[in-house]
Amino acid sequence: MAQDRSKLRWNGWGFAAHKDDIAGREEVWRRLAAELGMPALLATPPRPLDELKLPAARLSSADRAMLAAIVGADQLRNGDFERAFHAQGRSYLDLLRLRSGDLSSAPDAVVYPRSTEEVLAVLALAATRHIAVMPFGGGSGAVGWANAMRSDYEAALALDLSEMDRVIEIDPVAATATVEAGIAGPALENALKAKGHTLGHFPQSFEFSTLGGWIAQSGAGQASPRYGRAGDWLLSVKLATPVGLLETGHLPAGPQLKDIVCGSEGVLGVVTEAVIRLRPQPFFSEVHGFLCRDLHTGLEIMRLSMQSDCPPALLQLADSEALRFCRGFDMAPTLLQKLGNTLRRWRGYGEASCLLLAGFEGDTQTAVAARRRFAVLAGRHGALALGRGPGEDWRRTRFRLPYRRDTLLDRGVGVEIVETSAGWSRLEAIPAAVRQAVASAAEETLPREGARALVLCQAAHADVNGASLTFTIVFPRRLEGDIAQAQKIKAAATGAILAAGGTLSHHHGIGRDHLAWMERETGKTGLDVLGAIKKNLDPEGIMNPGKLLP
């Protein structure tokens, strides 16, 4: 069964019922205010939906009737919650707009197709009627999803795939599954687990994002060192486009169109079905913590383990700022109490210390061998083994962090996230460059003199050649012009990343928020090729306008 959308937040992360334990703890907010250089942190709640007026829906009754004839009247919805829920993604800018009550990007209606054929018919109709179509999986995208160019079209539809969520076939011999794209993470993994398999794709959005979204965003899960990213586990894909169905098939020779569909962010068509690679449900799965003396050591342990013949299944390195932030503000108490104690006992691990989580997974023999060799490597680099406690804490809280962003937003604190990837030889210089850039921009971005932005860094998604870095930038919000503030902070961080040799994104994608840098990353020739592909599959330009391609 598809997820019950009415239990989710239309203007924030996840389940409406989720309570964040720091919300009412004023001592936390006093400490955070001091940390950010603010006298106090005031309540800045979002505007409730019943106060807001949505723009009038523009879908003509003739178009409505034709759409209803394709998908059925029940599958074409335009209630206020439906439209508001589908108005934006979940980037920081998206949240600012939603919380301020800006629903100008709300689609005129939401279509819930139930088959590839229905999607094809909807797209063919939309193309003739010049109606923009935005494919919608879980809506958790982190780089701007909304219909940026709404006014150029007759109308704008959100195409919600969540009712196309069947596991069509599992082939246990070839270790593949054929699955509809609208299935959300938990439903997919439950179905696979029942047959002894896993896809192993666990992004932070796992509970809410969908297979099609992972493919369209070229996503990477937390255990990507073992399971790869979407392009690795995707074997073939069906893309419904305005000109017809693109089915990539399994021919491994010749240009691989599946790798153009993967990462296409809805601008070429709608991912409706995929054949994916399965791995066995692991017999053994442990995550261990290691305290590293500094960032350099932590990255070096990551690199050497990934370049060895028995790499870990998961690696996440929280830098000293991230650790201090969590510790000071009690974001994961049991882990950090332990860490505090440990730190006291072991004087050698000072302010620069970083926490490295390493996961080992698979058959017991191989996973235990990997764990043993990793421990030797970490020890040789002076890391302190903390056992499974930090890993258990991580497992318990692994999908909860995005809720914390909403809690901070409620108290005047902004959280922008910038991520990148780079080869191992360039990675280490990037965090300092980003901190420098964010600090330099403080005067024009922060609300008062003396205010500070914190830059927390996490390295993850390691492979043989490099890894990703995710920067969580925490800062006091400007009450006026908070969108411009966020854009300036993002621009400062992104400029520093690109200058230091990092990529524009690792797995969050391009969306709207990264458009300005796309030509720099892809080059004019590359953009022209992508434009030619777009023109071929979507000659009327109705697919997810304003994303990916400038």
Add this chain to the structure above:
Amino acid sequence: MAQDRSKLRWNGWGFAAHKDDIAGREEVWRRLAAELGMPALLATPPRPLDELKLPAARLSSADRAMLAAIVGADQLRNGDFERAFHAQGRSYLDLLRLRSGDLSSAPDAVVYPRSTEEVLAVLALAATRHIAVMPFGGGSGAVGWANAMRSDYEAALALDLSEMDRVIEIDPVAATATVEAGIAGPALENALKAKGHTLGHFPQSFEFSTLGGWIAQSGAGQASPRYGRAGDWLLSVKLATPVGLLETGHLPAGPQLKDIVCGSEGVLGVVTEAVIRLRPQPFFSEVHGFLCRDLHTGLEIMRLSMQSDCPPALLQLADSEALRFCRGFDMAPTLLQKLGNTLRRWRGYGEASCLLLAGFEGDTQTAVAARRRFAVLAGRHGALALGRGPGEDWRRTRFRLPYRRDTLLDRGVGVEIVETSAGWSRLEAIPAAVRQAVASAAEETLPREGARALVLCQAAHADVNGASLTFTIVFPRRLEGDIAQAQKIKAAATGAILAAGGTLSHHHGIGRDHLAWMERETGKTGLDVLGAIKKNLDPEGIMNPGKLLP
């Protein structure tokens, strides 16, 4: 230093000086004649170059002068050997044409650029002058390379990359190398080995093929289970096109244009430079032989080992027909003497037995663990461990088999090769289907009643989900119409493969020889997208016409 082309055969495989030890052994030919149902095998030598007249070179003196101005007069060559050497690839059909003295496909001149800038300038000139350009790496392509549409163009140039063979940079920390595309296998591996690295890409054409060719053909090396195929180790690429340089960069989000360049077979432009993933030179490398009771058991051992957490680095399964052919005709005597002895001792391994080679490579600890676990798995499936002997034999002869094809051609025996890939659940049915199809076509393909075609099968390039199958079809040549004969045999085998769920190719590519089936494999929408990309990068249609895209 680039390879000395004058030491190579213009109408066959590899070094002109290579001698095949069976050439003069009449008892071998008598046995083979009986096997093929022929009264005798007569000498059918190729026509020597000095007897042949090449078509007049059509390059105008103005064009010649402009090309010489770009690359230098020394780098523009049009001697008979140069033109004949670049007239075809090394597919069976290519060899038939060359041996018969058909040089109608010879380029009008051969250009040897020395930089990406020179390639760009040549392509820009060729586009304005409507001159066809065929990128040429090592010339070992197996699916038809020649300029099929020569007559539609003002002239046809071969663009030989072999003098662009520098290793530009090795980054030992990020484990990457930046390399010019014209470098041949041995030069590349020697340069990497000197620094402790390997690419691990060892196709059968290793001695003669180039990095750019591996990328353009989406190649796979013999140890692909460990090192992956071109799309796996290619990190970014420069493609010189008639409209300018496409540099794919390292952005992992968004559509991956590198995976369109990979496998593009020269129709979009010229691969001039690549950044590739390196692995450490393995401390440990062993190849062991296992005798399996039948094809099913061999494939099952391959599958289970690849789906485990410590897969072998290499797997090659020769089926019983391939084994019998080698044994009967003494193609690898030491191995087969041993096998014969073993077979006698162990009655259980009868006519259906297959030989599985399994390689273990990497750090000693991991590779030895993999070997031990593989031996247990193989034993559990009733396979007989033959030790390292078969592996040593394989290592000694691994690049020699293509020479044997020329030897057979010299004695009226044809050798067509057809390869495919499929998921594990469909793989096993394919060999019987191909044998059936080839046998059914015997009457209209073979030169006399009672003649037979042998179908030898090898499984390789295994991964989690499936493997490739290569069929070597050995048959008595028709002295008249040998091209039509080969085409009919290939069509029969390919039709059977596709009907049984195999792909049109695994790593040989599309070229000319597979064009007829390309729409069936890729679909009309897919072909249209590829056509749009081609049109965007090569609006004049000068790049390698007649290949890949129907």
